[in-house]
Each structure stands twice: as C-alpha cells, then as structure tokens.
Amino acid sequence: MAVEVKELLPITQRHEELGLADETVLQMYYxxxxxxxxxxxxxxxxRQGRVPFHISGIAHxxxxxxxxxxxxxxxxxxxxxxxxxxxxxxxxxxxxEFMLALYGKKGDPHSAARQMPSHFSLRRLNIISGSSPVATxxxxxxxxxxxxxxxxxxxxxxxxxxxxxxxxxxxxxxSTGEGSTSEGDFHEALNWAGIYKLPLIVLVHNxxxxxxxxxxxxMAVKRVADRAAAYGIRGAVCDxxxxxxxxxxxxxxxxxxxxxxxxxxxxxxxYRWTPHSSDDDDRTYRxxxxxxxxxxxxPLPRLRDYLYRRSLLTxxxxxxxxxxxxxxxxxxxxxxxxxxxxxxxxxxAPVFATExxxxxxGE
Amino acid sequence: xxxxxLIEAIREAIDEEMARDPRVFVVGEDVGPRGGVFRATMGxxxxxxxxxxxxxxxxxxxxxxxxxxxxxxxxxxxxxxQFADFIHPAFNQIVNEAARxxxxxxxxxxxxxxxxxxxxxxxSGGLYHSQSVEAFFAxxxxxxxxxxxxxxxxxGLLKAAIRDPNPVxxxxxxxxYRLIKGEVPDGxxxxxxxxxxxxxxxxxxxxxxxxxxxxxxxxxxxxVAKEGIDVxxxxxxxxxxxxxxxxxxxxKKTGKALIVYEDNLTLGYGAEVAAILAEEGFExxxxxxxxxxxxxxxxxxxxxxxxxxxxxxxxxIAEAIRxxxxx
Numbered sequence: 021m022a023v024e025v026k027e028l029l030p031i032t033q034r035h036e037e038l039g040l041a042d043e044t045v046l047q048m049y050y051x052x053x054x055x056x057x058x059x060x061x062x063x064x065x066x067r068q069g070r071v072p073f074h075i076s077g078i079a080h081x082x083x084x085x086x087x088x089x090x091x092x093x094x095x096x097x098x099x100x101x102x103x104x105x106x107x108x109x110x111x112x113x114x115x116x117e118f119m120l121a122l123y124g125k126k127g128d129p130h131s132a133a134r135q136m137p138s139h140f141s142l143r144r145l146n147i148i149s150g151s152s153p154v155a156t157x158x159x160x161x162x163x164x165x166x167x168x169x170x171x172x173x174x175x176x177x178x179x180x181x182x183x184x185x186x187x188x189x190x191x192x193x194x195s196t197g198e199g200s201t202s203e204g205d206f207h208e209a210l211n212w213a214g215i216y217k218l219p220l221i222v223l224v225h226n227x228x229x230x231x232x233x234x235x236x237x238x239m240a241v242k243r244v245a246d247r248a249a250a251y252g253i254r255g256a257v258c259d260x261x262x263x264x265x266x267x268x269x270x271x272x273x274x275x276x277x278x279x280x281x282x283x284x285x286x287x288x289x290x291y292r293w294t295p296h297s298s299d300d301d302d303r304t305y306r307x308x309x310x311x312x313x314x315x316x317x318x319p320l321p322r323l324r325d326y327l328y329r330r331s332l333l334t335x336x337x338x339x340x341x342x343x344x345x346x347x348x349x350x351x352x353x354x355x356x357x358x359x360x361x362x363x364x365x366x367x368x369a370p371v372f373a374t375e376x377x378x379x380x381x382g383e
Numbered sequence: 384x385x386x387x388x389l390i391e392a393i394r395e396a397i398d399e400e401m402a403r404d405p406r407v408f409v410v411g412e413d414v415g416p417r418g419g420v421f422r423a424t425m426g427x428x429x430x431x432x433x434x435x436x437x438x439x440x441x442x443x444x445x446x447x448x449x450x451x452x453x454x455x456x457x458x459x460x461x462x463x464x465q466f467a468d469f470i471h472p473a474f475n476q477i478v479n480e481a482a483r484x485x486x487x488x489x490x491x492x493x494x495x496x497x498x499x500x501x502x503x504x505x506x507s508g509g510l511y512h513s514q515s516v517e518a519f520f521a522x523x524x525x526x527x528x529x530x531x532x533x534x535x536x537x538x539g540l541l542k543a544a545i546r547d548p549n550p551v552x553x554x555x556x557x558x559x560y561r562l563i564k565g566e567v568p569d570g571x572x573x574x575x576x577x578x579x580x581x582x583x584x585x586x587x588x589x590x591x592x593x594x595x596x597x598x599x600x601x602x603x604x605x606x607v608a609k610e611g612i613d614v615x616x617x618x619x620x621x622x623x624x625x626x627x628x629x630x631x632x633x634x635k636k637t638g639k640a641l642i643v644y645e646d647n648l649t650l651g652y653g654a655e656v657a658a659i660l661a662e663e664g665f666e667x668x669x670x671x672x673x674x675x676x677x678x679x680x681x682x683x684x685x686x687x688x689x690x691x692x693x694x695x696x697x698x699x700i701a702e703a704i705r706x707x708x709x710x
Contacts, residue, residue: 097456132489141488148455149488151479159445160480163452163460170408170458173434177405183457204472208445215440371524373485373493376548379457 028316031326033264040089040267042332048085048110048263049323049333050341055081055106056320057345058115061353062122062137066298070357071122075138075297077105079261082319083195083225083288085110086258086266090274091193095186097380099148099161099194102138103225107195111145115352125359126366133362146190146380154200158209158222161194165218165283167379168192184382191277193270195223198287199230201247202238210285214251217282221273224285225260227292228314232305244287253283260288261317264326291317384566389559392534392567393423393499396541397461399571401431404459407545410437411446411463411499420465421501421560447473447498451481451550454496459545467502467554468514481550482525497544501557502530503595503645505694510682515646520552521623521655527551527576528623532597534565536620539574547576556594563598579626581633585615588639588670588707591630591656593619596643596695603700612708622652630656631664638669641707643700648676670710675703 035045055077062074077084084107091098093111100107105118120128122137130141131149141149148164150157168189171178175185200206201224213220224244228235241247248255254276258269266288273284291314295302302311327333387395401407408431409424415438418425428436439446443464450460464470470477477498484494504513521528527549531537537555544551556563582597583604592600597618604614617633619626634640640660642653653674660672675695677683683693 129489131487134489135487139487141491143488143491149484149492151483151487153475153479156448156476156480159448159476160452160455162445163449163454164456165452166449167453167456167458170434170453174405181405183406204444205448208440208442208448211440211442212445212449370490371486372527373490373495373548376493376495377491378455378493378495378548381457 028318028322028325029259029261031262031264031322033262033268035264038264038268038271044089046327046332048089049327050345051085051110052081052106052263052320052323053341054115054345054348055084055109058109058118058349058352059105061349063298065122065353073136073298074122075102076294077103078294079227079290079292079318080104080225081106082263083223083260083266083290084108086263087193087223087270090267090270091191094146095383096191096193096274097146097148097164099150099157099164099192100140101150101154101157101196103197104140104195105138108140108142108147111147113140113142113145115348116355117142119352119356120359123356123359124361125356126362127359132366155196155203155205157194158196158205159212161192162209162212162218162220165192165220166212166216168219169216186383188278189219189280190380191219191221191274193221193223195225197230198224198226198235198244199233199238201244210248210251210253210283213283214253217280219277219280220283221270221277222283222285223270224287226287226289229292229296231296231300232302245285248285253285255285255287257287257289260290261319261322263319263323384568386564387534387567388561389531389534389537389555389563390421390423390561392538393541393555394425395567396538397424398427398430400542400545401427401435406457407459407461408435408437409461409463410439410449412439412441412465414438414463419463421557423463423499443469443473444476447476447481450496450498451476451484451494454494455492459495461497461499461545464498464500466512467500467516468511470500470516474519477520477526477550477552478523482523485549486525493548494550495548497541497551497553499553499555501560502554503556503558504683505558505595505690507685507687507690508683509685513683515644517554517622518646518650518652521652525550526623527621528554529576529621530554530556530594531620532556532594532618533563534567536574538567539572540576540620542571543573543576551576554594558595559598576621577624577626579617579619579621579629581615581629582618583614583616585613586637587613588641588704589615589617589633589637590641590643590700590704591617591619592643593622596645599695599697599700600643602697603704606697606701607704607708612704614704625655625659627659627663630659631667634660634664635667638667639707639710641673641675641703643675643695645677645695647679648674649679651676670707673703673707675700
C-alpha cells in the first residue's frame with residue numbers, strides 16, 4: 021500500500037453501535053477487497069491489450085459496499101451506474117460475471133455481451149440494466165418507486181387479480197455521479213420523488229470530476245445534497261471513503277423510505293484517483309499532488325486500519341483474505357478467457373419480447 | 384353496431400383495459416379531473432381514482448421515464464404526451480432507454496408500455512401543435528409504432544398495444560378525433576399490431592397511407608373513380624414493424640404506388656415504403672413510386688392559406704393519383 025495508514029482519515033464510528041456484527045464488518049472488508057483487486061486486474065488486462073476497455077470503480081468501493089449492506093438484498097431494487105462494481109459485488113455479483121462482460125464473452129449475464137463493461141444488470145439480484153447517457157436511470161428509478169406506492173394503494177384490486185403485493189414497500193436505490201446532477205433527468209426525478217414521497221434513494225458519488233471537469237464547474241452550490249431542499253426531500257452527506265458512515269447514512273434513508281417518509285438525496289464524497297476510464301489521461305487536467313492527496317480518502321486502508329484497531333483483523337487473516345481474493349480473480353479471469361465469443365448472428369435477437377416478465381411481485 | 388368517433392373509441396379502449404387489468408394506469412398532463420385536453424381520459428379519474436389516472440408534473444421526459452420504471456416494476460402504463468410536438472424532451476428516454484432495454488439486457492428486462500400522442504396538422508396548430516413524428520421512432524428497432532385511421536382499428540389496436548410486452552408508440556390523428564366516425568363494437572376485441580390492411584380494392588394503382596391521410600386517400604379514391612381510375616388503398620396502420628407482404632402484394636396487382644403522409648417529404652415514412660418497393664418489388668412496377676407529403680419546411684404554418692398549402696388534402700391526393708395513372 022503506497023499510502024501510510026497513519027495519514028489516512030480514521031473511521032470513528034463503531035460497527036456494533038450501528039447494529040453490525042463482527043462477521044458482517046469483516047464481510048464488508050472482504051467485499052471491498054474483492055472489488056478492489058478485481059478492478060486492479062481489469063486495468064492490467066486492458067493495459068496488456070487483452071480487453072478493449074475498462075471503467076473503474078476504484079475509490080468508490082466504500083460507497084457501494086456501505087449502501088449494499090443497508091439494503092434488503094434480493095428484495096430492494098437497484099438501478100446503478102458504471103462505478104458500481106463494489107455495489108454489485110456486495111449484492112452478490114460473482115467476479116466471473118463481471119469478467120465475462122469485460123471480455124465480451126458468451127454468458128455475460130448483464131447484457132449478453134452487447135454493452136460495454138460495467139453496465140451492471142442482474143435480475144436475480146434486482147439490479148436493473150442501465151445505459152451510457154448519464155442520469156437516465158434516475159427518473160426510471162422514480163417510476164420503479166412509484167410502482168411500489170401504487171402496489172400499496174391498489175393492493176385490493178391487484179390481489180383480486182392474482183398479483184401478490186409485498187407487505188412492505190421495496191426501496192429503490194439509484195446511483196450516479198455528481199456531474200450527472202447537471203442533467204435534466206436529475207431534476208425531473210427528484211421532483212417526482214418529492215411530490216409522491218417515493219421510497220427512493222438517490223445516491224450521488226461525488227468523486228470531484230466529470231471526466232475532466234471539476235465539481236465547481238458543475239454547480240454553484242457547495243454540496244450536491246443542498247439541492248434536495250428545492251424538491252422537498254431530505255438531503256444527507258457522508259464520507260464515501262468511510263464504509264461505516266456510508267452504511268449508517270444509507271440505512272437511515274432506507275428505513276425512512278420503507279416507512280413511507282420519502283426520498284433521500286445522499287451525497288457520498290470521494291475522490292477518483294484513477295483516470296475516468298482506460299481511454300482517459302488525467303494528467304492533462306490535474307496535478308499528481310492533488311491525486312496523492314485524494315488517495316487519503318481510500319476506503320480500503322481506512323477499513324483495514326479500523327479492523328486492526330478493533331482487533332478484528334490480524335496479519336494472518338489479512339493475508340488469507342488477499343490469497344482468497346487473488347484466487348477468485350484468477351479463476352474469474354481464466355473462465356472468461358476460456359469462454360467462447362457469442363456467435364456473430366446473436367447480434368440479431370432478441371429485439372422484441374414475446375412474453376411479459378416484468379415486475380417484482382410477492383415477498 | 385354503434386357508431387363512435389375516433390376519440391370515443393380510444394377512450395373506450397383505455398377504460399375497458401383499466402377495468403380488465405388493475406396494472407393499467409394513465410399518466411400525463413391534464414389527464415385527471417380535466418380528462419385530457421382532447422378528452423381521451425374523460426371520466427376515468429372519477430371512475431378509477433387518482434392512483435390510476437395520474438396528473439403528471441409538466442415534464443415529458445419523466446412522463447416517459449416514470450412509465451418505463453413502472454413498466455419494469457410490473458405495471459402497464461399508458462403515458463400521454465399532450466401533443467406529439469412535445470415528445471422531443473422524452474426522445475432520449477424513448478429511443479435510448481425504452482427501445483433498447485430488452486436488447487441491452489439480453490432479453491431479461493422488457494418494458495410493457497404505451498406512449499399515446501395526438502399528431503398531425505390542419506387544426507390551426509402552427510409549428511408546435513401540428514407535427515408528425517412517426518418517422519423518428521419507426522427508425523428505431525425495439526419500438527412498435529402504430530397509427531390508427533378509424534375508430535374500429537383505434538380501439539382494437541390500442542388494446543393490443545396495452546397488452547403488448549414491448550414499448551408501443553400510439554400516434555392518433557387529432558384532426559380526426561371527432562371528424563372520423565365508424566362502427567365500433569361494445570366490449571372486447573383486438574386488432575393485432577403488425578398487419579396493414581387493404582381498405583379499398585382496386586386495380587390501377589395503390590395509395591399507401593395511414594392516419595388522417597388514409598381518411599383523405601379513401602375520399603380521393605372515390606373522386607377519381609368517377610373518372611374511371613380504379614384505386615386500391617392500403618392502410619399501413621402499423622409503421623413498425625412494417626408489413627412488407629401487404630405492400631408488395633398490392634403493388635404486384637396494381638403495378639403503381641403513391642405514398643401519402645403529412646410529415647415533411649424527405650426521409651419521411653414514405654421513403655421506406657418506396658425503398659421496399661424499389662428493392663423487393665422492382666419487377667412489379669409499371670411507373671415511378673411517388674410520394675405526396677408536406678413540403679420540407681420546419682413546420683405547419685398557422686395562417687390558414689399557408690397551412691392549407693402545407694397539408695395534403697383529398698384534392699391534392701386525387702391530383703397525384705391522376706398524374707400517376709397517366710404514366
């Protein structure tokens with residue numbers, strides 16, 4: 021690790037006070053580590069010319085892992101964006117499922133190898149397919165959340181027609197970057213969210229840059245979360261490099277949303293110290309000193325430091341976890357490299373559905 | 384069979400589908416107590432309540448995006464765009480999102496939604512209450528595009544659209560809302576999305592049209608019949624996916640084709656029909672494939688003489704038929 025742990029911002033929360041068991045916080049560390057090592061491998065594979073493209077979730081793992089643990093996995097619905105590798109991993113995505121998409125191989129469960137990598141979509145985990153034009157998922161997520169309200173309001177008619185409505189609302193979490201909050205989709209989504217008190221969380225990863233454009237050229241307000249006031253919804257800020265703080269803030273938003281208290285706009289602050297994507301060169305728009313400073317927010321060593329301080333992690337356990345994660349990433353890479361490409365004609369279908377498989381009904 | 388107007392048939396289809404399936408709901412501007420600016424949803428808010436007839440904020444992008452989300456989560460939204468001219472803010476959500484969801488998820492996420500919009504000119508609507516937008520969307524794989532020309536089809540096609548597991552754009556010729564009447568059965572029936580229909584048999588040439596222009600094409604065919612020109616009329620009805628077989632079979636019989644649409648001429652829907660005929664029906668043709676459409680200007684002007692100049696009419700269609708028949 022290039023950065024000394026003593027220079028990092030310490031985690032001050034205590035996991036047991038947040039209702040998290042020792043094993044759970046260790047599991048969070050494992051998911052963080054797996055996401056990081058998988059991501060690092062993808063950069064290597066791209067630089068070696070083995071895959072065409074990678075867009076990274078490095079520096080965003082604290083947000084994704086913290087948020088995933090605050091949700092009811094397999095019940096709540098997630099409409100993510102391209103930095104959500106760790107969110108997807110923590111929700112249950114297997115490394116090979118990411119690697120198949122990275123290579124564009126047959127069996128990619130996200131898009132059948134049609135989309136660029138990091139366009140997460142896994143029906144079994146309630147992760148919904150996204151596109152590349154940013155913020156489009158936000159008003160859709162509002163629609164998914166509106167459907168949860170409609171289910172409760174229309175329960176008698178729906179159940180009479182054979183549609184089982186869950187006892188509680190599913191909470192919908194959608195995420196995006198701070199640059200995307202400049203889009204009109206962001207405004208329209210939050211407007212609906214406020215009017216209908218939707219069970220929705222809009223989680224903004226503020227990594228300070230929209231490719232090369234710094235946050236102060238995206239907005240005149242200090243905080244993304246300040247924008248919540250304009251929509252009559254709640255705004256909250258958390259340190260995106262502190263996985264326990266992210267968990268705490270998202271958990272409160274989830275509980276409120278499920279209780280019918282409406283939407284929270286959460287700004288999770290981080291710093292993207294990688295280039296935007298494998299096609300970007302960030303040396304053209306920022307100094308190396310700034311980048312090194314940004315690494316002090318790194319969620320991984322901060323959680324590791326916390327676990328050592330709380331005597332939950334030992335050198336031996338840490339080494340074991342590293343070894344386990346390396347083996348998993350190796351295996352995912354091997355399987356993806358061995359997998360065949362889709363047949364060329366698979367490009368032709370399916371364009372139209374012949375049956376309806378939409379919706380989350382029942383528990 | 385009772386006679387109904389186009390708008391009554393549309394309302395009846397929505398009403399019956401809402402009664403049949405509690406997942407069906409309406410969302411759009413002024414669709415609630417007001418019943419829509421054209422009265423397409425009149426009485427439905429009173430009958431089904433505010434959670435099934437939702438007055439949206441004035442924001443077309445999210446009328447569609449909310450519909451996409453609700454569709455993904457099991458509902459059957461009918462999104463109303465008040466005028467087709469206002470659909471452009473939602474273009475990204477329709478074209479990049481609704482159309483591509485099924486393909487981009489490898490067939491996992493389908494989006495069962497309907498987007499209704501009144502379209503077309505001749506109603507003193509000027510540039511922004513007169514547009515025809517069908518060609519933009521018919522170009523996009525993953526979208527179905529339907530335009531009814533009469534009340535019977537409107538009811539049956541709209542029901543089919545609501546039950547379709549894919550996004551369907553349903554454009555309604557608003558000039559015909561109260562002008563076009565026809566027999567419409569009470570109760571349930573479907574007109575399937577896909578097939579075009581030969582609505583007038585003839586042997587000299589074929590006029591292809593849809594929506595209001597189909598209504599005019601039938602009138603034009605009657606005018607020239609007195610002059611001895613025997614016109615076949617085909618109502619295209621579903622623009623995407625296109626019914627090539629009906630197009631080709633008709634021209635195989637008549638040998639000549641005129642395509643009428645009120646959109647701008649260049650790269651309008653008629654261009655695709657002409658291309659199909661040139662590519663797959665070349666040996667059937669006894670004359671040039673002709674198009675009659677609006678001029679290539681940025682809109683239908685408001686002033687009555689300029690509006691009339693822009694719009695195809697039964698007289699203009701009859702004149703084009705005569706020219707083609709003489710060839």
